[in-house]
Amino acid sequence: MTKERCIPSHVAIIMDGNGRWAQQRKQLRAFGHRAGLKAVREIVSYAASIGIKVLTLYAFSSENWKRSSSEVSALISLFIYALNRETKNLHKNNIRLNIIGDVTRFNDQLQSMIFKAETLTKDNSGLILNIAANYGGRWDIMQSVHKITQKVKNGELRLDEITEERIGAEMSMGDFPDVDLVIRTGGEYRISNFLLWQIAYAEFYFTDTFWPDFNQTQFDNAINEFNQRERRFGAVLTEELTC
Secondary structure (H helix, E strand, O other), X not given: OOOOOOOOOEEEEEOOOHHHHHHHOOOOHHHHHHHHHHHHHHHHHHHHHHOOOEEEEEEEEOOHHHOOHHHHHHHHHHHHXXXXXXXXXXXXXXXXXXXXXXXXXXXXXXXXXXXXXXXXXXXXXXXXXXXXXXXOHHHHHHHHHHHHHHHHHOOOOOHHHOOHHHHHHOOOOOOOOOOOEEEEOOOOOOOOOOOXXXXXXXXXXXXXXXXXXXXXXXXXXXXXXXXXXXXXXXXXXXXXXXX
């Protein structure tokens, strides 16, 4: 009897390789970022269709501000373009959009657009799409600690009530399950300060494929590989675990 394929509940993707994809075609890096948006559309649609509950995409890290001003400007412009163009379609397809990261560094226009997009889709019951923008895993842990410290200071929380669960609950995705599968495209083998807390027991899948070329077939390859793993969560495997 063939084992039914297990679909991970929460998939996180480090979308790497846009710039190198463009350079291979003798184009500016911004050209690659625009091409990457097409891959985002395809992967989000496919994730929703196969029953993934949460999809988290690493769009703009807190370290990306170190890139050239022209590339940063292109990334921000593309973010604005995507919110303008895609939000209504996400809403139509019952997808909830959630932006994680320190959005206060973005200009007022972009912050307003983020708020409107999240508000429009907040009651949708389908796929939860998290876009990590100006996000860093260390920042996420730090802001959780700050929230907890303030609650202790205000007398809302005792020191002995600070638990692993409490710290996790105060993080950007405190309401969502931990990540099951991390995919990184572009041939690199780094976490790059992405979801450091939430990927503690995730499975990792690395591919040389640049993000603009990542498609449904590539996504299926990652999920099939995920199905070959034995997820022990620190324990000795005594029986078959479900994802």
